Amino acid sequence: MFAAIFGSVEQGIIYAIMALGVYLSFRVLDFPDLTVDGSFVSGAAVAATMIIFGYHPVFATVVAILIGFLAGCVTGLLHTKGKINALLSGILMMIALYSINLRIMGLTSENSIGKPNIPLLKAETMFSEFKSFWSPLGIDTAINNFLTMVGFENLPSTYGTLFIMIIITLIIKFIVDWFLKTEVGLAIRATGDNKKMIRSLSANTDTLVIVGLGFSNALVAFSGALIAQYSKFADVGMGIGMIIGGLASVIIGEAIFGTKTIVRTTIAVIAGAIIYRVVLGLALRVDFLDPGDMKLITAVIVIGALILPQYLEKRREKRRKAKRHAERLLEHEQLRMKERSALAKAQSD
């Protein structure tokens, strides 16, 4: 149980980078960008292919990020210059990337042009590289000894992945926070908030949408590249429903932790991604559910995340109103009593 939840948390932190990308497009730019399903795989495919070719995993990941950026920019171009509906430009890019991803992974095969997956079983990844630095430190055994003492069983073999991912994801979070406060970032936020206004303040909203989507998909591809290295394979189907998962993370996080400031919202999105993965992981442990049910479970979680906050908010509001009303009634009553006693006093005088 502990190991299963631990794995979900690890994955959740990696997927959180993707969720931050979805937050940028969906919330900040107000652009429902479905490119994500394709650009996530592109990140994975590029990283896996380059690792197979013997490039350093970090370099492979950086290239994956750039490819994600490009994919987002193309979606932005389709929408702004091609005047194609936002949803449709994302969908077009998503299916185009499907073929492109097959071809990217096909580069590793001599017999065929396209290839649906790449295993990375024996290859060096960012995580295995970090592990060789981490293991000699002896932190894993220390933590596990402690946890066994407290009575846990089935402990994970290493905490290095979790550690490095927390660092990377927090760095990304700080970059996003900082970026959204720069002059360009402010203009991008205003583009999602009030296009007419920011155009009247001499900002090229087309460029901002393109750059914004590029940044968003760069994060998504980064997450894809990391997931490929974490799970040691890239698969052309690994991005299906990714946007829904990202959206679920954003919505769950926002509903639980609020959206008061950007700093808070980005941490909420990260927490949302972790919660989402844990819930998904727990759901899959239920006996009658099969891994094939995952997308169905995803859909149910997202529907719940969309409906529940509304319902809770309404109930909270109603209770608050009822309480306030009762207080006011009491105040009135007290006021009337006072008046009456004052009147009685005046009469008796």
Next chain:
Amino acid sequence: MLKLNQINMVFNEATPDEKIALDQINLTLNTGDFMTVIGSNGAGKSTMLNVISGALSPDFGVVEIEGKDVSRMPEYKRSQMIGRVFQDPMAGTAPSMTIEENLAMAYSRNKKRALKKGVDKKRRELFRESLETLHLNLENRLNAKVGMLSGGERQALSLLMATFTQPSILLLDEHTAALDPSRAELITNLTKQLVEKDKLTTLMITHNMQQALDLGNRLIMMDKGQIILEIGTEEKKNLTIPKLMEEFQRIRGEKMTSDKALLS
């Protein structure tokens, strides 16, 4: 400063809904001119403003700003030189962003936006000082989201944002029309104050005759896409509403009396 040369604009051309929005408009504003524009609905006032700002591009004709032909310049580039306030108080500000963030975006209107902090200490001080001139206590609410402000407060902020970088031209499109009378008066006074401070070249559309007479040094009346009356500085000083109505009647004849209501 601003020159409109033979501007023509037709909507829904060659359909039964065809409408000549602007018909050979010629107009020159000198530096520091403050012109008020009146006319009934559909006269072409807003279309003219949109042609100047670049939101619409005219079918024919040339728009010149500071002696430069800007007819082909996209809206966002032209906005470097043009400040705008819209009728809808929601239109001029970004509701989910804070007051200081909105001002920061106005501040970088005529500069290249870079990857540096939008609001730093120095700018915050500058924003605070400018907000103080509004006397709305907004200087103490720099981190409040603009969506929480009232319509009047938002419009005052929009006005400040539009004039913040001293644009070559200020366009006001019925910017007090959506406010209650006392708020409208506040914004009108503020407009006067801000325009006079920087001697901004201003074009203001209004449906309020008194406002059209009180503000500015020139006045034009539009109808059916044409400028039918132009009143200069000297003449405007002695202008009254009855006189203007009389003039209006003389030019328009008797047939359109129903529009009188709109102008009173």
